[in-house]
Amino acid sequence: xxxxxxxxxxxxxxxxxxxxxxxxxxxxxxxxxxxxxxxxxxxxxxxxxxxxxxxxxxxxxxxxxxxxxxxxxxxxxxxxxxxxxxxxxxxxxxxxxxxxxxxxxxxxxxxxxxxxxxxxxxxxxxxxxxxxxxxxxxxxxxxxxxxxxxxxxxxxxxxxxxxxxxxxxxxxxxxxxxxxxxxxxxxxxxxxxxxxxxxxxxxxxxxxxxxxxxxxxxxxxxxxxxxxxxxxxxxxxxxxxxxxxxxxxxxxxxxxxxxxxxxxxxxxxxxxxxxxxxxxxxxxxxxxxxxxxxxx
Numbered sequence: 132x133x134x135x136x137x138x139x140x141x142x143x144x145x146x147x148x149x150x151x152x153x154x155x156x157x158x159x160x161x162x163x164x165x166x167x168x169x170x171x172x173x174x175x176x177x178x179x180x181x182x183x184x185x186x187x188x189x190x191x192x193x194x195x196x197x198x199x200x201x202x203x204x205x206x207x208x209x210x211x212x213x214x215x216x217x218x219x220x221x222x223x224x225x226x227x228x229x230x231x232x233x234x235x236x237x238x239x240x241x242x243x244x245x246x247x248x249x250x251x252x253x254x255x256x257x258x259x260x261x262x263x264x265x266x267x268x269x270x271x272x273x274x275x276x277x278x279x280x281x282x283x284x285x286x287x288x289x290x291x292x293x294x295x296x297x298x299x300x301x302x303x304x305x306x307x308x309x310x311x312x313x314x315x316x317x318x319x320x321x322x323x324x325x326x327x328x329x330x331x332x333x334x335x336x337x338x339x340x341x342x343x344x345x346x347x348x349x350x351x352x353x354x355x356x357x358x359x360x361x362x363x364x365x366x367x368x369x370x371x372x373x374x375x376x377x378x379x380x381x382x383x384x385x386x387x388x389x390x391x392x393x394x395x396x397x398x399x400x401x402x403x404x405x406x407x408x409x410x411x412x413x414x415x416x417x418x419x420x421x422x423x424x425x426x427x
Contacts, residue, residue: 198422199236199237199238200236200237200238200418200419200421200422201237201238201239201240201418202237202238202239202240202392202393202411202414202415202418203240203241203242203392203393203394204239204240204241204242204390204391204392205242205244205390205391205394206219206222206241206242206243206244206388206389206390206391207244207245207246207379207384207387207388207389207390207391208243208244208246208325208387208388208389209245209246209247209248209302209306209387210302210305210306210309210325210328210329210331210332210339211248211249211260211297211299211300211302211332211339212246212248212387212388213281213284213285213292213294213333214281214387214388214400214401215329215387215388215401216285216290216292216329216333217281217284217285217288217290217401218388218390218400218401218402219325219326219329219388220288220289220290221288221401221402221403221404221407222390222402222404222407224288224404224407225402225403225404225405225406225407225408225410225411226239226407226408226411227404228404228405228407228408229407229408229409229411229412229415235411235412235415236415236419237414237415237418237419239411241322242313242321243309243313243321243322243325244375244379245302245306245309245310245372245375245376245379246376246379246384246387246389247301247302247303247306247376248302248387249299249301250301250303250376252299252300252301252302252340253301254301254303254304254340255300255301255340255341256300256301256340257298257299257300257338257339257340257341258298258299258300259297259298259299260278260294260297260298260299261274261275261278261294261295262299263299264277264278278294281294282294285333290333291334292333292334293333293334293335293336294333296334296335296336297332297333297336298332298336298337298338298339300338300339300340300341301340302339302340303340303372304339304340304342304345304363305328305339305340305345306372306376307362307363307367307368307369307372308324308328308345308348308349308359308362308363309321309324309325309328310368310371310372310375311359311362311367311368312324312325312349312352312354317354317358318353319349319352319353319354320352320353323352323353324348324349324352327348327349327351327352328345328348331344331348342360342363342364345359345363346359346360346363384397386399386400388400388401390407390410392410392414393414393418396410396414398410
């Protein structure tokens with residue numbers, strides 16, 4: 132697969148629409164080439180299911196006879212990644228477009244997975260994102276250009292970034308909170324938690340590496356304050372989140388957002404809604420076909 136040539140005025144990883152390809156493994160077998168902004172032919176990968184399982188490229192998603200087929204979608208992203216928030220809005224618009232004419236006959240099981248743009252950031256410490264960009268890119272002018280670019284792009288997707296207030300911080304605690312929201316022992320929405328934390332960082336100037344600030348965000352989406360506080364102050368979820376971070380790294384996910392369908396297909400970057408809609412329809416079609424072909 133040809134390597135992408137990034138636009139220098141996009142994000143801190145130098146990745147146009149989040150696309151950044153520099154490692155073999157899963158990324159070399161990505162199913163979609165998005166450099167020219169077209170939806171190319173969907174192809175299979177031998178790095179299917181569980182990233183690296185040596186299964187046949189046309190292996191179908193297993194379904195139980197008589198059950199409604201499910202398409203799993205794992206979204207690898209970080210809460211300080213502007214393209215992840217933009218991609219979230221575009222994915223939502225793509226889902227709405229794909230289902231505008233009616234149900235696609237499948238269930239979509241969507242899970243947000245962790246990724247850290249800067250895992251070395253000191254825990255509990257926060258500073259203006261402008262300063263972080265200036266240091267990374269070498270000048271205030273470059274930082275200003277990058278922030279202006281993502282802010283203008285986000286505005287076109289209905290997001291009002293206020294990055295002059297954004298505080299860059301280690302995101303591990305935030306990822307643990309997103310993981311917690313998905314656990315069966317509470318009634319929280321993982322999507323709502325992810326949305327609140329993205330909003331907190333990009334619009335509200337919240338220190339998303341601070342326990343008290345994160346607890347308040349959790350309360351905003353329905354969590355019990357004492358339960359959220361106790362969770363973040365414990366070690367619960369730490370091993371699970373770290374395992375997911377390691378899993379992404381070990382399988383070649385080097386940029387976010389990355390959308391992984393049925394552990395078989397990877398779509399990198401904040402694609403336009405039309406592309407997401409086409410992918411969702413195709414994956415639903417494949418799942419329905421697999422369900423029909425399953426022997427009784």
